[in-house]
Amino acid sequence: MTGQHCWGYGEEDGPSEWYRYFPIAQGNRQSPINIVASQAVFNPSLQPLVLSYDQCTSIDISNNGHSVMVEFDDNDDKTVINGGPLNDSYRLKQFHFHWGTQHNEGSEHTVDGKSYPCELHLVHWNAKSYPTFGEAAAASDGLVVLGVFLEIGEKHPGLDRLTDALYMVRFKGTKAQFNNFNPKCLLPSNLEYWTYPGSLTTPPLNESVTWIILKEPIKVSEKQMERFRKTLLFNGEEEEERMHMVNNFRPPQPLNGRKVQASFKC
Incomplete structure (x- = not known):
């Protein structure tokens, strides 16, 4: 097995084996991490996040064999994230999810050891400094990923359109048109966050990500999570x-000595 096809989430090809093909898996800036809230450093100079998603153009939804992903037109600066810990604006490329089989597992990041049933990742790239997403993904300041926790509660109205489309991409390698979806509906009202330098959480595991993890989860119903599973x-x-x-x-x-900063006081 070679290249990107040699990994998965099973016993033989899962995260504990990724280092065999991607040695950076044992690097010093790997993600996800457990966020210990009391050890996060409040940084008063961190700016509020600015998310300009209103003119975003979603293109398609797909199953890449590892997750379900919604891709966006990233040819201009209509859909960007800035503020926060960032010096530049970063364009939205795609979002995807990670989930488990039950309530108490599934998120990649944990907070004080607590795992959520699901975690949403909105992936942005530094188009000011790099000509392509691929080049940005290999650079230390190339990507910003916004992480949002999902927890079980009331039905989430914004998620319904996405879960209704899952049947079209049931199988690995399938793709379907998915227009006019604004991911702003998947964000909590409170945008306070933790931030730290990290990596992609899937191979090739490049250490190119500034992580911004929102403190407040969004609520979704058990039925909506079951649609994913x-x-x-x-x-x-x-x-x-x-x-x-x-x-x-x-x-x-x-963590390897990295500092997690917080935009808020505990």
Whole structure:
């Protein structure tokens, strides 16, 4: 097995084995991490986040065999994140999710050891400094990922359109048109956050990410989470085996002396 096809979330190809093909898995700036809230350093100079998503153009929804992803037109600066710990604005490229099989596991980041059922990642890239997403993804200041926790509660109206579309991308390698979706509806009202320097949480695990993790989760219903777990498959349509897409998360990695900063006082 070579390249990007040699990894997954099973016993033989899961996170504990990724270092065999991607040695950076044992690097000093790996993600996710466990955020110890009392050890996060309040930084009063951190700015509020500014999310300009109102003119975003969603293109398609797809199943890449590891998660479900919604991609955006990133050819201009209509859809950007700035403020916070950032010196530049970063364009939204895509968002995807990580989830488990039950209430108490599924998020990649944890807070004081607590895991959430699901975590949303909105991936942005530094188009000011790099000509392509691929080049940005290999640079230390190339990417910004905004993380949002999902917890079980009331039904989330903004998520329904997405869960209704999952059947179209049930199998690995499938893609469907998915226009006019504004991810702003998936954000909590409170944008207070933690931030730290980290990496992609999937291979190639590049240490190129400024992480911004929102403190406040959004609430989704158990039925909405079940749509992820029961509709999506790790397999392609031509494969005989049918494996439900669950537990597609990497566990927390060592902090290695990194500081987690907070935009708020505990």
